[in-house]
Amino acid sequence: MTAQIIDGNALAKQIRAEVAGRTEALKARGIQPRLAIVLVGEDPASQVYVKHKAADSEQTGLLATLERYPATMTEDELLTRIRALNAEPSVHGILVQLPLPRHMDSHKVIETIAPAKDVDGFHIASAGALMVGQPGFWPCTPYGCLKMLDAIGYELKGKHAVVIGRSNIVGKPMALMLLGRDATVTITHSRTTDLKALTLQADVVVAAVGKRNVLTADMVKPGAVVIDVGMNRNEEGKLCGDVDFEAVKQVAGWITPVPGGVGPMTRAMLLVNTIEAAERVAGRPA
Numbered sequence: 592m593t594a595q596i597i598d599g600n601a602l603a604k605q606i607r608a609e610v611a612g613r614t615e616a617l618k619a620r621g622i623q624p625r626l627a628i629v630l631v632g633e634d635p636a637s638q639v640y641v642k643h644k645a646a647d648s649e650q651t652g653l654l655a656t657l658e659r660y661p662a663t664m665t666e667d668e669l670l671t672r673i674r675a676l677n678a679e680p681s682v683h684g685i686l687v688q689l690p691l692p693r694h695m696d697s698h699k700v701i702e703t704i705a706p707a708k709d710v711d712g713f714h715i716a717s718a719g720a721l722m723v724g725q726p727g728f729w730p731c732t733p734y735g736c737l738k739m740l741d742a743i744g745y746e747l748k749g750k751h752a753v754v755i756g757r758s759n760i761v762g763k764p765m766a767l768m769l770l771g772r773d774a775t776v777t778i779t780h781s782r783t784t785d786l787k788a789l790t791l792q793a794d795v796v797v798a799a800v801g802k803r804n805v806l807t808a809d810m811v812k813p814g815a816v817v818i819d820v821g822m823n824r825n826e827e828g829k830l831c832g833d834v835d836f837e838a839v840k841q842v843a844g845w846i847t848p849v850p851g852g853v854g855p856m857t858r859a860m861l862l863v864n865t866i867e868a869a870e871r872v873a874g875r876p877a
């Protein structure tokens with residue numbers, strides 16, 4: 592049996608259409624939802640990412656303003672700019688693209704963003720809200736993974752989910768989201784002694800390490816759901832994930848491809864968080 596593919600492109604398209612509808616509804620009330628994207632420096636990958644984020648926003652009717660600053664910008668100058676965006680009522684979401692130049696403390700920068708505008712979900716207030724189950728903004732990548740599980744109608748309650756990777760952006764928030772759905776969650780990482788023994792027990796595996804072939808076919812329980820967050824290049828320079836896709840596909844029940852899986856969902860969830868931020872400010876329609 593080969594796994595069913597969870598099509599991130601198709602699902603992201605559907606989510607963008609939903610966001611476009613919500614945007615229209617706000618515009619009808621005279622509110623233009625707006626995302627401020629801030630890029631410091633000339634990192635080539637970041638330049639591409641922010642362009643995509645701005646284009647996605649515009650496509651769904653959100654106003655995206657992209658601010659580019661030279662790598663010589665001081666941390667104080669950036670913090671001042673963020674405070675101005677915090678105070679600007681027409682801005683609903685603020686995204687500071689990472690990585691920042693080395694002379695900046697990215698924690699300090701992120702903590703300066705107003706939590707109500709933290710559409711990346713990276714602020715400590717957002718992380719804390721997720722942890723205690725209060726409203727906040729969820730980081731886009733794990734949020735997108737959860738949406739993929741929802742899209743296939745997967746019931747997480749009582750299931751064993753194994754998360755590979757413990758980053759603040761993916762692994763840890765993913766584990767909390769799965770826990771919030773009553774899954775039994777195991778977080779594994781580079782110091783885990785017997786990863787295979789754990790993944791073989793998993794009904795759901797989320798691989799978020801950033802290394803090819805972290806999950807191979809012999810490590811997967813037949814029928815399991817496999818979500819691949821990885822973004823790597825193989826020897827030929829082709830984009831690939833953390834999962835040995837071709838082989839794991841023969842064992843898993845469901846699997847996400849790379850490209851066309853989690854990537855487009857991450858981008859879509861940024862739009863969801865941004866429209867959500869604008870709706871929270873606008874309040875319920877009268």
Ligand code: GUN
Binds near residue numbers: 688731
């Ligand atoms: N750099 C790579 N991914 C991201 C992301 O999701 N948000 C921000 N702000 N920077 C990134």
